[in-house]
Amino acid sequence: MNLELSALTYGYRRRRPPVIEKLDYRLPDGLTVLLGPNGAGKSTLLKLAASALAPRAGTVSLGDLAYGSPSYRRAVAWMPQAITPLPSLTAREYVAYVGWLKGMSRSDAWARAERALARVELADRAGERTSRLSGGQLRRVGVATALVHEARVLLLDEPTAGMDPRQRRVFRDLLAALRDEVHILVSTHDVADLAEEADQVTVLDGGRVLHTGTTDSFLRHAPAGTAPGRAAEGAYTALLGDPADA
Numbered sequence: 001m002n003l004e005l006s007a008l009t010y011g012y013r014r015r016r017p018p019v020i021e022k023l024d025y026r027l028p029d030g031l032t033v034l035l036g037p038n039g040a041g042k043s044t045l046l047k048l049a050a051s052a053l054a055p056r057a058g059t060v061s062l063g064d065l066a067y068g069s070p071s072y073r074r075a076v077a078w079m080p081q082a083i084t085p086l087p088s089l090t091a092r093e094y095v096a097y098v099g100w101l102k103g104m105s106r107s108d109a110w111a112r113a114e115r116a117l118a119r120v121e122l123a124d125r126a127g128e129r130t131s132r133l134s135g136g137q138l139r140r141v142g143v144a145t146a147l148v149h150e151a152r153v154l155l156l157d158e159p160t161a162g163m164d165p166r167q168r169r170v171f172r173d174l175l176a177a178l179r180d181e182v183h184i185l186v187s188t189h190d191v192a193d194l195a196e197e198a199d200q201v202t203v204l205d206g207g208r209v210l211h212t213g214t215t216d217s218f219l220r221h222a223p224a225g226t227a228p229g230r231a232a233e234g235a236y237t238a239l240l241g242d243p244a245d246a
């Protein structure tokens, strides 16, 4: 059961051209990285997929779940760019609260919050107030909120932005460990960091899918002679054109 967008169109302002126009996209299995320049429409696409925005036209489907229904929202977890901590709640309370909001019983949510925090390696911080966690830890709490209600699709908007290299490593390992259980779509500007580890790479530009396919097929766009370790950047630049011309 894969998330599927068909002829999806969305614009923030009626009189302006849409930001996303007639977009067809099927989220593959595993870990997919969503790349694209500023303003390409990555966040908008993730919000539409999460049913946080209502499309102007087109459809979003996930099996037979009704788009935007409580069961759809339980199956699809979305982590926006900025996670606001609820200062008075501990990490465990926060994760359990999200589970409860998604329709779980209090006791279930509480028990699974513990497990979800262990999965993101934050069991030892479960009793810490969210306001005292670092940005990277807060994003791992965000992933735990998806695991608590056993989402099938995880939509992550620039989760590694602002993380130091060690935090990024922890986060990459976490996504790699989850890729067999959930379909993950993660937007990022860390081209080199995430793209080479992904199963699939999708490049969005001007609200259109410029490329989608396996990581190997993406990396093949790198010009011949690209230095080892620069393949992802080379492929990205080749697909989008030289930044000096942008």
Ligand SMILES: Nc1ncnc2c1ncn2[C@@H]1O[C@H](COP(=O)(O)OP(=O)(O)OP(=O)(O)O)[C@@H](O)[C@H]1O
Pocket: 012, 013, 019, 036, 037, 038, 039, 040, 041, 042, 043, 044, 045
């Ligand atoms: N709330 C909003 N109101 C009006 N226009 C918006 C709004 N949010 C986004 N846009 C516009 O929609 C377009 C796509 O924005 P979006 O945030 O989806 O791009 P993005 O690829 O995620 O960019 P970035 O990499 O900078 O986060 C941009 O032109 C942006 O200015």
